[in-house]
Amino acid sequence: MNAPTLLPLHQPGDSPLHRLPVGAKVGGLVVFSLAVVLTSGALAAGAGVLVAAGLAALAGLRPGLVLRTLRPVLLTVVVVGLLQWLFEGPAAAAETALELLALALAASVVTATTAVNDMLDALVRWLGPFRRVGVRPDRVALAFTLALQSLPGTLALALETRDAARARGLGRHPRAYLTPFVVRVVARAHEQGDALAARGLGDESP
Amino acid sequence: MAQIELHAAGVTVPVQGTSPSECSGPGGSGGDGGDTGRVVLHPTTLTLTEHRVAVVGANGSGKSTLARLLNGLVTPTTGRVVVDGTDVADDAAAVRRRVGFCFTDPSAQLVMPTCVEDVELSLRRTERDPRARREQALDVLRRFGLGRHAHDSVHTLSGGQRQLLALAGVLATEPSVLVADEPTTLLDLANTRRVGELLLGLPQQLVLLTHDLDLARRCDRALVVADGRVVADGPAEQSVASYVAAVDAQA
Numbered sequence: 218m219n220a221p222t223l224l225p226l227h228q229p230g231d232s233p234l235h236r237l238p239v240g241a242k243v244g245g246l247v248v249f250s251l252a253v254v255l256t257s258g259a260l261a262a263g264a265g266v267l268v269a270a271g272l273a274a275l276a277g278l279r280p281g282l283v284l285r286t287l288r289p290v291l292l293t294v295v296v297v298g299l300l301q302w303l304f305e306g307p308a309a310a311a312e313t314a315l316e317l318l319a320l321a322l323a324a325s326v327v328t329a330t331t332a333v334n335d336m337l338d339a340l341v342r343w344l345g346p347f348r349r350v351g352v353r354p355d356r357v358a359l360a361f362t363l364a365l366q367s368l369p370g371t372l373a374l375a376l377e378t379r380d381a382a383r384a385r386g387l388g389r390h391p392r393a394y395l396t397p398f399v400v401r402v403v404a405r406a407h408e409q410g411d412a413l414a415a416r417g418l419g420d421e422s423p
Numbered sequence: 424m425a426q427i428e429l430h431a432a433g434v435t436v437p438v439q440g441t442s443p444s445e446c447s448g449p450g451g452s453g454g455d456g457g458d459t460g461r462v463v464l465h466p467t468t469l470t471l472t473e474h475r476v477a478v479v480g481a482n483g484s485g486k487s488t489l490a491r492l493l494n495g496l497v498t499p500t501t502g503r504v505v506v507d508g509t510d511v512a513d514d515a516a517a518v519r520r521r522v523g524f525c526f527t528d529p530s531a532q533l534v535m536p537t538c539v540e541d542v543e544l545s546l547r548r549t550e551r552d553p554r555a556r557r558e559q560a561l562d563v564l565r566r567f568g569l570g571r572h573a574h575d576s577v578h579t580l581s582g583g584q585r586q587l588l589a590l591a592g593v594l595a596t597e598p599s600v601l602v603a604d605e606p607t608t609l610l611d612l613a614n615t616r617r618v619g620e621l622l623l624g625l626p627q628q629l630v631l632l633t634h635d636l637d638l639a640r641r642c643d644r645a646l647v648v649a650d651g652r653v654v655a656d657g658p659a660e661q662s663v664a665s666y667v668a669a670v671d672a673q674a
Contacts, residue, residue, distance in 0.1 A: 334544060
């Protein structure tokens with residue numbers, strides 16, 4: 218199974234961005250994303266792309282790696298851009314495409330410079346105050362992180378199910394792959410739940 | 424070695440149309456359904472103290488249910504399971520800390536994007552300092568021959584490497600028992616041998632469910648499970664021979 222990962226994996230390194238605390242990176246990403254979405258005009262969106270690309274360079278990310286992992290996002294950018302061009306004209310198309318690109322690049326910088334376990338630690342810390350109202354920070358953080366991590370796995374299951382439907386000569390009818398796909402996703406969730414329980418994850422004291 | 428005791432431990436699962444509360448009886452429906460649910464494991468009494476215990480039997484015979492009882496993944500509907508004096512029903516978390524579990528398909532078990540991050544996830548329970556945790560995880564990966572792949576995606580590993588990584592993730596926290604549910608079933612010959620040697624060489628107590636009879640014969644004791652019952656139990660050579668004879672007789 219060779220699953221697409223959507224965003225780059227953690228690339229160990231020693232850049233200023235690698236050393237930055239998780240909170241600063243996530244906070245920065247929120248502020249940057251809001252700025253990109255709230256400002257209007259292709260010029261502002263272009264500036265956003267330049268800033269994000271500059272950050273990627275500062276983090277020492279290889280352009281090839283970023284382009285490879287962002288390929289599904291880039292395809293979406295192209296399709297959305299073309300539709301925008303048709304309905305809204307070239308200026309709006311450029312703005313939307315550049316905004317999407319800036320957001321994807323900035324998110325890539327965060328995922329590539331932050332280990333998932335560091336992100337988990339940060340989430341557990343942030344959720345700490347909610348312990349008093351019965352929230353189990355370890356469990357919530359784990360669930361949140363797993364939800365993000367399971368996207369590539371779910372995509373891989375979708376591709377496998379589609380191939381299986383094709384191999385059996387079942388045409389393009391959605392039922393031929395949607396039903397088995399849902400069944401497989403639920404089965405995988407059960408297996409993963411068992412595996413996490415077996416590893417004692419989620420058993421942490423409240 | 425650890426001591427695992429099953430005291431008349433049995434498992435009955437609800438069949439469609441019955442509620443779980445109706446299935447708490449001692450069973451007796453013959454394992455193929457009935458008013459009280461389907462018996463997947465008849466009440467079983469065993470004490471496992473040997474270093475390496477093999478469990479063999481056909482698919483669907485109840486092997487996996489027996490294995491899952493040992494670390495609290497399944498709670499017995501009748502009887503008790505006690506690991507080193509701790510009843511699974513009283514403190515499943517404590518039992519899980521002592522008993523590691525390895526699944527047939529490592530893909531379900533690996534949940535983090537890269538190898539080192541997956542081992543770190545296991546170590547979260549025992550090591551709070553991220554830097555020390557990373558060092559430990561890298562050390563574990565090196566011990567399992569995966570040091571070169573520490574920062575690779577878990578999806579790019581071969582089947583054998585993935586199973587080794589799953590084992591590394593389980594053994595990183597140094598449980599005193601490892602239960603492995605057909606860990607070599609999906610592997611090619613070379614990887615079957617590699618994983619098999621690794622398992623048999625572990626200092627921990629091993630409960631190994633397997634269809635690989637050569638591996639089973641090399642254990643200290645073997646149980647044969649059929650239709651939800653332990654039908655043979657003794658020195659591995661002897662039990663495996665009785666299993667082969669039973670299968671031959673059916674053919």
